[in-house]
Amino acid sequence: MSTSQSPRSGTRARIIAVALELFSEQGYEKTSLREIADRLGVTKAALYYHFKTKDDIVHGIVATMAAPIDETIAWGEQQTWSPAVRDELVRRFAAGMTERIPLLRFFHENQPALRESPAGLEFKARMAAMARLVHGPGASFDDRLRATMALFSVNSAFFLLKNDTEDASGCQPHGGGSDHAATLDDAVAGALTVALENAARIEPRQGV
Structure with missing residues (x-):
């Protein structure tokens, strides 16, 4: 049985890691979804596929960490x-x-x-x-x-x-x-x- 991470879960993990970096660097309120998408190198629509709002991302951060x-x-x-x-x-x-x-x-x-x-x-x-x-x-x-x-x-x-x-x-x-x-x-x-x-x-x- 393969233990490799699925592409979707891997992308979610990357989003969480990058969002955590940005939130820590400049604050939650001052960070936009656009900035998160830009640092990831993806479109905002691609980000929406995994997380609809910043609150959803924070929930993912908490659940993971x-x-x-x-x-x-x-x-x-x-x-x-x-x-x-x-x-x-x-x-x-x-x-x-x-x-x-x-x-x-x-x-x-x-x-x-x-x-x-x-x-x-x-x-x-x-x-x-x-x-x-x-x-x-x-x-x-x-x-x-x-x-x-x-x-x-x-x-x-x-x-x-x-x-x-x-x-x-x-x-x-x-x-x-x-x-x-x-x-x-x-x-x-x-x-x-x-x-x-x-x-x-x-x-x-x-x-x-």
Whole structure:
């Protein structure tokens, strides 16, 4: 059985990749379907065959790039909550987001436009489902907050990495401070360390 990608699915993947580039470079609202088609080297009609609107493209981006979150949620829903399951959820989430850094940047840089969009609401729902699995049933407000902080510390680490990369490319002088510019490995390790530290403070519950 062939595992090669069909021409249609290959074109959809290219559209998603190029749209993500443009949305990240100049913003969702400032990017037109014409610009996406031009960068792809196709007609606008050819683009319409796969995606009718920019919202459709964003939905495709989320569905494609949020796959690791969906897989982690599906795994977590089959488990009985325990500190070990909690930590494994955090590890799986961090690993999945490491492979999906462009998605995090895209959402961060286009928050106003995406906050109430269908795709934005779907991503928000995924994060809420992840947090519920991390803190487990019967959690206190503090534990729900710790679970949310654990997950967002992963997102924040990659946001800081982006800032470090931009500072380095701008050749800023080193005299202004002693901050250490992070590498991707630093960001991954730091994200997981801080996420697990937050998660570890979630109190195990009796009878769960």
